Amino acid sequence: MNKTKVVFNAEKLETSCELMRALAHPLRLRILEFIDRNGTINVNKIYHSLKIEQSITSQHLKIMRLAGVIDAYREGKFVHYSINYDVVKRAEIAVNNFLAKSA
Amino acid sequence: MNKTKVVFNAEKLETSCELMRALAHPLRLRILEFIDRNGTINVNKIYHSLKIEQSITSQHLKIMRLAGVIDAYREGKFVHYSINYDVVKRAEIAVNNFLAKSA
DNA sequence: TTCAAATATTAAATTTTTTTAATATTTAAT
DNA sequence: ATTAAATATTAAAAAAATTTAATATTTGAA
Numbered sequence: 349m350n351k352t353k354v355v356f357n358a359e360k361l362e363t364s365c366e367l368m369r370a371l372a373h374p375l376r377l378r379i380l381e382f383i384d385r386n387g388t389i390n391v392n393k394i395y396h397s398l399k400i401e402q403s404i405t406s407q408h409l410k411i412m413r414l415a416g417v418i419d420a421y422r423e424g425k426f427v428h429y430s431i432n433y434d435v436v437k438r439a440e441i442a443v444n445n446f447l448a449k450s451a
Numbered sequence: 452m453n454k455t456k457v458v459f460n461a462e463k464l465e466t467s468c469e470l471m472r473a474l475a476h477p478l479r480l481r482i483l484e485f486i487d488r489n490g491t492i493n494v495n496k497i498y499h500s501l502k503i504e505q506s507i508t509s510q511h512l513k514i515m516r517l518a519g520v521i522d523a524y525r526e527g528k529f530v531h532y533s534i535n536y537d538v539v540k541r542a543e544i545a546v547n548n549f550l551a552k553s554a
Numbered sequence: 555t556t557c558a559a560a561t562a563t564t565a566a567a568t569t570t571t572t573t574t575a576a577t578a579t580t581t582a583a584t
Numbered sequence: 585a586t587t588a589a590a591t592a593t594t595a596a597a598a599a600a601a602t603t604t605a606a607t608a609t610t611t612g613a614a
Binding site for chain 2: 589590591592593
């Protein structure tokens, strides 16, 4: 019931959209939550714990990595993933841009 | 670099996901922004201003209405849409749940 | 070096989402 | 009553996302 008068240029909109899309999938949210819970964790632990296919896990991790939502680094045979909270923060801000001071 | 220890149950995750999906589309974001800008507006104005098909507009409006992101009321031949900021707020909180105090 | 474990990539199959295009509904005016 | 404007619904077509299943890459260990 309260106007926002958001200034939301095309670029920002694109970025917001891409970020949200990278998050808006049930499996990805589960993976993300799991990583969040564990701080830093490797792919094996992720897909064993969540009981999802290795390949699927890898593919979803890639989508989120490309969106910048998670970071990865290799240590020997293992690749460790962690959340890039700065970028998740940006997703939040994107949504926030639609918000009134109300509610 | 900062753990969150979010408590994020399955239900919340489902809800968050659905909300984000309802937002994560370029056209829907454009429509949403336009409604936000105008406070309350009818379908005609939306699709004429944004130069999108009437049918497409209607369908995207429906998706957002079902997700609760926007509200509608009819006044004669016109249907007026407005943003449900409370629900958008919930989308923001959903994303926020992944956030550390960092950043 | 060969082998196996961990992860990534790929292509095809499947599923879901989106668009197109046509038709239906609702309401106000004639 | 008919008609026209505003919006919604629907079904089929098209496009995009996801899964499956197989293969490739990387690395450490035997």
